[in-house]
Amino acid sequence: MILRVIIFFIISTLSFSEVLLTTDNNNPGLDEAIKITVAFNNTKREQYYLEGINNFDVLYRSSRSSTSWVNGKKTSVKSDIYTVMPSKTGNFDLSVWIKGQLKSNRLRISVTNVSKNKKNGTIGQGKVLWDVKKLNKNYYFGEKIPYYEKATIKTSLRNYGYINPPVFQGFTAKDVTKRDKNGYPVAKRLIENGQEEIEIKLTENILEANSTGEKKIKVGKIKAEESTDDFFGIEPVKPMLFGGEEISVNILPLPTSGKPNNFQMVVGDLKGTYKWNQLDTAKLGESFSLIVKFSGNVNLNYLEKIIEEKNKNFNIYSSVSNESEKIISGEYYGTKDFEIAFIPKKTGEIKTPEINVPYFDTREKKYKNFKIPSRKITVTGSYTDKNYNNEEISSNKNKINNENKLPEKEIIVSSILEKGDTKKVDKRDILIGVLLLISLGEGIWIFKLIIDKKNDKKEYKDLFKKMLKSSSNKELYEFYSLYMKEKYDFSPKAQFEDILIKNGGNEALINLNRKIEKEMFENIKIDKREVVSILKANK
Template sequence: MKNKYIILIFLLIFQSSFSEIFLSVNNEKPSINESFRMNIEFINSDKDDYKIDGIENFHIISKGSQSSYNMINGDLTIKKSDTYILKAKSIGKTTLQVVSKKEKSNVISMDILENENSNNSILNPKFNLEDIIESRNFYFGEKIAFEEKFTSTVGIERFEYIKRPNFNEISVKEITKMDARGSYPQKRVMINGREAVEIVLFEGILEANSSGEKNIEGGQVMVVESDGQYPSFFSTTTPVYLGDKNIKINVLPLPEGQPSNFKNIVGKIKSESSWSSDSISYGEAVTLNLKLSGVGNLEQLDKIVALADPKFTIYDSVKEYKESIVDGKFYNEKTYEVAFIPKLTGKVKIPDIKINYFNTESKTYEELVIKGKEVNISGTPNMQKVIEPQEAESNNKLEKVELKLLEVEKQSNPNPYKLLSFILGIVCLLEFLVIIVMKFWKTKK
């Protein structure tokens, strides 16, 4: 029995003298946004304290470990391994090597390639993450549509939206749609003749805070293709990482020569309008129903009629405002109700309404005109009518006659103070007579 232990100890010592570290990867030429698997095998070697030269050039996505012991024909082999999922930080050539206290592994030469697709999307035969934004110069004050879509032509075992887009110096209003369960809606689409599932991960309306070049950091997803195994944690499929792209846009300042009543609307707009009536009674209102729509930013335009009109009292109100992304472009529409209450009677013209905006297509300031309306107003106003020049002289004569009549009436009216004095005098006189009569009566007795 003692001899068996001695032999076992001898074998362990003998095997440890043939230790080795073996390094391998499943892809020596991954693209910048493609993850790969790196495996380190410690054969009869201590793996408790080691370092990896060149690992600083990679993101470590995950790490796992396992051990095995094999005895074949009396030879004991102890294998311990660490498995890493890595993704390169930059394009170019680099190397990987494991170094422990006693030995070094083989050297792996890596060549990190640029993505084959130079657009904002990262194409993969099975998966695709696409950042959708118009490829052109934008103008300060313009609203910009941004979408991030993921598509897959294969079954997915695991999916994570691990990083959302970062817009830095750009304001963003997110309008991403979610279903009743709080999940991203899925849609069936066709890609190159193959059926695929499309998920819109992010929808946002952007507006630059200043002019100049701006940088957008795209989002990133991790996806694992389903290999049909069950349960899924036994799967050996390598995760694929998509996204994390840098997108640059250029924002131009608005040109000089802005109109005096420019409302900072940047982008082409159009109008649809209707009037409620051609003829109204005095005290009623004629109403303009107006809808503005297009790519011009209408959110801040709340008042349509900028100047007061002496012939009308005007009330502006916004009925509805909606904004969305249509075919990769920003779109909004706003409906107004403008009430004109007349101050006069007769035929009165409501003037044209003019809205100035900057057309990003023609790169010029333009004017949108909403045609006015001539309205017939019947009835009698409860205010003084506007006097025509030929009526002024006759009106002045009438006013003088009225003043004379008032003076005559004023002279014929008794003075209340004189009347009061007269009454008091009569009372005093009567009192004096009563006193005299009483004295005379006493003397006679």
């Protein structure tokens, strides 16, 4: 038995003498970097496959060669050194294969979940402090979620950065990271207890969930290399590593009970101010305006209109004058400003319409209204010559045209001859010329219609493709809204269905619009193919 073991050991040593696989740590923690060395002893380095390396994140790879003489015998070693970090826990066997044959010993690395180089967010004996935005367990659908990853550095680093950036599963993420002119995150210098520190927000994002339910955020994996006394910078340094954990967030649906009819997905803590630029009087036909400013930890992205522009007392025109969103002191902050112009249609004492903006208050967990009361205005004056209303202008135009219209028999067409003489032109020539001009005009008009129709078809075809390729209800709804706006000048987010009917819509489109809004609100997956099929059938 002993003889068999000795023979096996000799055979194994001879078999694996070409390639030796080693590590500096067989039992690392999940967030701990280790080195794996592939050494070719007295043999040519060939292309090889390192089995089991897929269980680790390779931070970088370096190569070395060395030659030594012992008792007149030459030993040559060529090594590949992998600096890696485990990507999961478990027992992993590594080995080197060349041309389908096992060429090395088998190396087992057992990865535990115990953090060995991090304690309370501190890496490298307090040299780097790592901080991730602390999130709530629950958020409402439509609520904006601020997120950041920040490092406070208390030592000199020669290199730092992401191995893997953060992954937001089930979220739409807007990157608002402050960067310098070279594209690097802005570093902020601080003094803490007389010691200089550098604070770097490696990423800042504004998140919005695409649907309700549990969502995952994979924190980015970061590596940082401390500076050494090595002048040439070739001495390998084991990096400090942090991040990589997973965060769970639950997205709650908005309540259906008490939901206002004109709710435009304004979710959060809404604050608002307004200001009139007019006192209590106005002149007929002259405009005055209302400035409305919304702000706060609130989603204002879907708020497009706050007032119905059809009104018997005023011509009303509204527009968004300013819009922004950012993260301030770790909290989300959005703004949106509206400017509304009112032009009185008649004199006397009249009232501006009351404005109501419904929103869902995430703190009080109920629907509320931001209200701007109507205002009583006394309108004086009359229309001047330059200020007719539309009916007067139209009436006067028709009157002028009728008065200036001459009987056909009195129209005389003359042509100028070389000798300066004039003669009456044959009526048949005139008729032919007129017909040619009409034909040419109709031809140009028809050609333009064909081109426009082709462009429309192309644009709508692209939108249909985007709808079919959309990955969430939210993305589908954006393309659907864009199509309805281009095709029918109708905004599903802000306008009532009578606008759709007025602009060429039908009952099938009304039913589709109601179905989409219901499924969006209740977080039911929308049938993309059904939506596109109905839109195509009712073009």
